[in-house]
Amino acid sequence: MALKWRYQRMLANIAYITVVVLIGLGLYAIVFKQNLIKIVMGVHIMGSGVNLFLISLGYREGGVAPIYTLAPKLEMVLPTPQALTLTSIVINLAVVALMLSFVMFIYCRYNSIDSQDRRLRG
Amino acid sequence: MINSEHTAIMLIAVPLLGAFTTAVFGRVSSSLRNIWVLAILASTELLAVLLGVNVLEKGINVYALGASFPTLTSPEGFPVRIILEVDAMNALISLIACTITLIVVVYCLGFMRESRVLDKAYTLILLLLTGMLGLTLTGDLFNLFVFFEVVSISSAALIAFYVHRGQSLEAAFKYMVISATGALILLFAVAIIYSQYNLLSMAALAASIKYTFLDEVALVLLISAFLLKAGSVPAHMWKPDAYGEAPAPVAVMLLTSALVSLYVLFRITYTVFNPVTPTIGWTLALLGVLSIFLGVSMALIQTKLNRLIAYSAIAEIGFILLGVGSSLTQSPHTSKVGFNALSGGLFHILNDVLDLGLLFLAAGAIYYLTRENNMNRLGGLGKTHPVLGVFFLIGLLAVSGLPPFNGFASKLMIYESVYFFNPLFAIIGILGSILMAAVYVKAFYSVFLGVFPPQELGQIPKSMLAAMGVLALLILVIGLYPATVIKYLITPAADALINPGDYIGGVL
Incomplete structure (x- = not known):
């Protein structure tokens, strides 16, 4: 019985557990990986984690989409986090695109995308 | 005359419009584009001055986007508004940002004359200005994030x-990863x-914050995000690379954006989370001392001029953090000494960007003349370009805090007030300042004195000299009349920071 309760509790929080896993993975990749592409992937994974966090904050059990026209009198999910997430996805896309273009130029220059093969020290 | 009600949003909209129209004008002719960029920046500067005067005369200026007045809510009681809230503190920072950008662009007219990507460079500089102004003026936490990214992308x-x-x-x-x-x-x-609060407006949050455990986590995360961007000690590693490898005018813009993010840090600690625990203040002061120590000692061993200035920029950020952090330990009941430390820190924001800006621009002029950044391979520029030498000398004396320049005034305020909080911190600060003088005297000696450079050098364009001249003039004027500047610019800003009640009252 206790096991089942614990299991249900974990299911309810599965979104938040995923958030922690994603942000941890992203940070790990940013800090410890030497391949520049993997660092960019780390930033993107971390961004996805934060986006998931925002979305799951606004979710209400059984809520409907927050559109007022002809809406049934039910609980609505919060609209603000969805707007925030949309903005944040777009920004994240721009950041990742810019970083990948840097990686491309660095590869053209050094023929390597390993962060150890570099001339800048500091 | 522009309607003063809309000044705040115009301040963000005008450079944004300018950024995207610059490329169009660049297609027509390059001189037309230069005039257009200068016109945009001049009108932004004018708007910033108008906003400042308005705030000083009438108090807080609130502008609501998406609603006819700031307190409007939807029929269900849901707040539908994004707020720009300007008090004396924001007005000061936005004025600094506009002025520095104007000077930088005047400098670029000469410095980047031969570059073929100037359309894009001007677009990015204007976007960076938009981001900084947005970061400064916004009263909304999510907009903070958006403008933070605008600044990141354009400066990268x-x-x-x-x-x-x-x-x-x-x-x-x-820089982009960081x-x-x-x-x-x-x-x-x-x-x-x-x-926790279903709120994003900073003023409304400040009124309802409850200091739960989660709030403390959020505060620490916010502080670390803005320290990453400002580049104080635990996150300084991107700074020498970015400042050293970017062109000199861009380094000045980066410096300004670092100071703007410091401002946001102070806004969050003073206004939103007021009162914070003294631990936060002591942590900031300690990080400040560490930044001073590390910045100065790493600057001593540099051979590249730009990297040297970049390390001293870390130390200068340290002085600001030291002053404001010490004062923050007394929040919310700031004593006279604490107020003095806070004003010293805020005054140093202004002085820092002027001093280091002048040094960066002088280093850029040296690079323009010789295509050389390494101090070991430079020398004798004082004989061929004495004016440049004088500008560098003014910058170095100001940055090492010697009278009668502006760095002296703000650093003295920081030392004498921090001494009451922790004598050791003040002593380390003074030592750091002395070492800074040693660093720059060495740099001055190896670049401007000594052997005559072998090759024939050109002349510095007039616009670059004009830009450096304006900075040097500002340094001298502020150094000679610090009391006036403190009275009209700094004290209202410090007052605005320590009295969050006005900021909250402007919205609710």
Whole structure:
């Protein structure tokens, strides 16, 4: 019985557990990986984690989409986090695109995308 | 005359419009584009001055987007508004940002004359200005994140200005990783705060904050995000690379954006989370001392001029953090000494950007003349270009805090008031300042004195001299009349920071 309760509790929080896993993975990749592409992937994974966090904050059990026209009198999910997430996805896309273009130029220059093969020290 | 009601939003909209129309004008002719960019920047500057005067006369200026007045809510009681809230503090920072950008662009007219990507460079500089002004004026936590990213993206692209050089690309990549991580940490903190209060407006949050455990987590995340961007000690590693590899005018813009993010840090600690525990203040002061120590000692061993100035920029950020952090330990009941430390820190924001800006621009002029950045291979420029030597000398005396220049006034305020909080911190600060003088005297000696440079050098364009001249003049004027500047600019700003009640009252 206790096991089942614990299991249900974990299911309810599965979104938040995923958030922690994603942000941890992203940070790990940013800090410890030497391949520049993997660092960019780390930033993107971390961004996805934060986006998931925002979305799951606004979710209400059984809520409907927050559109007022002809809406049934039910609980609505919060609209603000969805707007925030949309903005944040777009920004994240721009950041990742810019970083990948840097990686491309660095590869053209050094023929390597390993962060150890570099001339800048500091 | 512009309607003063809309000044705040115009201040963000005008440079944004300018950014995207610059490329169109660039298609027609380059001189038309230069005039257009200067006109945009001059009108932004005018708007910033108008806003400042308005705030000083009438108090807080609130502008609501998406609603006819700031307190409007939807029929269900849901707040539908995004707020720009301007008090004396924001007005000061936005004035600094506009002025420095104007000076930088005047400098660029000469410095980047031969470059073929100037359309894009001006677009990015204007976008960076938009981001900084947005970061300064906004009263909304999510907009903070958006403008933070605008600043990151445009400045990363500017760092990679010399796109044929591998080092610039590496520096830009490093900066982008750091800022993207910082921005995501910021967004995570905003989400944590939103989950508890369903609020994003900073003023409304300040009124209802309850200091739960989650709030403390969010505060620490916010502080670390903005320290990453400002580049104080635990996150200083991107700074020498970015400042050293970017063109000199871009380095000045980066410096300004670092100071703007410091301002946001102070806004959050003073206004939103007021009163914070003394631990936060002591941590900031300690980080400040560490930054001074590390920045100065690393600057001593540099051979490249730009990297040397970049390390001293870390130390200067340390002085600001030291002053404001010490004062923050007394929040919310700031004594006279604490107020003095806070004003010293805020005054140093202004002085820092002027002094280091002048030094960076002088270093850029040296690079323009000789295409050389290494101090060991430079020398004798004082004989051929005495004016440049005088500008560098003014910058170095101001940055090492010697009278009668502006750095002396603010550093003295910081030392004498921090001494009451912790004598050791003040002593380390003074020692750091003396070492800074040693660093720069060495740099001055190896660049301007000594053997005559072998090759024939050209002349510095007039616009570059004009830009440096304006900075040097400002340094001298502020150094000679510090009391006036403190009275009309700094004290209202410090007052605005320590009295969050006005900021909250402007919205609710």
